[in-house]
Amino acid sequence: MRRDYFELDVEHIDWVETDEPPEKPSVRIDFHGPEGMLTDRLTDAEGKPLDDGETDVAYRLQGDVTDPDATGVVSVTNRITGDFVLELNEDADDVLRFIRAAREYGESAADGEDGQYRVEIRTDDGDTVVYEKRTFLVYDADGNLLRGHSLIPSGVEL
Secondary structure, three states, rough: OHHHHHEEEEEEEOOHHOOOOOOOOOOEEEEEOHHHHHHHOOOOOOEEOOOOOEEEEEEEOOOEEEEEEEEEEEEEEEEEOOOEEEEEEEHHHHHHHHHHHHHHHHHOOOOOOOOEEEEEEEEEEOOEEHHHHHHHEEEEEOOOOOOOOOOOOOOOOO
């Protein structure tokens, strides 16, 4: 699936820098491509929608994390099969800022059952899937996990 089929928009991250009350960060991904293609990727082998625990969100840098112009690829994958659900290009600074807000939200406002951030995937037909997530892994250009930049809940071993 082409990366340009997707648009990403984030909400509730500015509070971190303005000392306003915490709000759960959320990312909305709008899909503007062939409908059946995304629907197939968002369901399991039995045709049931993937749930929160069956998906993973990650970011792979395409350059050095310290480069102010660094970019990378955000991906949502099917945890069971390892297949990519979707991929899209994003600036590293924007993604790392989002992760920081999710981390701070988790430390200050999230309860144990709630996710630290929300992912909403919408199609042009109005179909929407929402995932409550607690983990967001960041990898360097060589595929090595950058623990200090990732969102990893305490008690989780990778």
